[in-house]
Amino acid sequence: MSHFGRSGPPDIRDTFSLLVLNITFRTTADDLFPLFDKYGKVVDVFIPRDRRTGDSRGFAFVRYKYQDEAQKAVEKLDGKLVDGREIMVQFAKYGPNAERIDKGRIVEPVSRSKGSRSRSPRPRSRDDYREKDYRKRSRSRSRGRYEKERHRSRGRDRDRDRDRDRDNRHRSRSRSRSRSVSPDYRKDRGRGKYDDERRSRSRSYGSASPARRSPSPRRSPSPRKPTSRGGSSDARNHKERSPTPKSISPRRCVADSRSPSPRSDADE
């Protein structure tokens, strides 16, 4: 019943964008409009939706006509229980075109036809869409801690960072895919997140160890050649390889807890 988001951005000349986070996936613009319109003149309410499923992404953008009203709405509606969930209302930090905006107001309006001094048309047409698409799909998997770093470089040289991310996007996607299959082990382990950061950092240093293809080489040292020891069962071989410290000296482990056990070395 509402024309919000149906015809794109209506008129953003001096509007103040508000970012509404933590909303339910069922909340629509129509539900937010009367709520925000009570505190000011809402010119537009937009909720980004997934293009595949069409579901809401969990946040919305409410554009006010005046800043004071927007501020009022932020103070009043921030933390408001909407549809059984506390919403978070705050001024948008980025404009529709990823431009810097001040207090929700777009500082740099969309002026691509006139006013652009020497702004050559950036060769971004499909790459931008692909990038956004990739972001959206990984949104639902509650994974993307490293994306915070992306914000750091926001405004400086996105093009350069984009290329860098693009290169890492390949394995990142496949990795996220694997995670999507079993997101539980992430919580169970708790280190999966750290592992990712550590890996990314290592990669940032210049791919010092790209040869490491196995995720856990120490877990399976060499089970490929069970006959290496004379055709014996690998079980005995494993026993010799990893002699349990308790079997050899159980009290020593307790007495000398500071001493690094062979298992601790592998675990850490």
Next chain:
DNA sequence: GTTGAGCGTT
């Protein structure tokens, strides 16, 4: 039918 940190479209 699920999810839950974040920043946007014809």
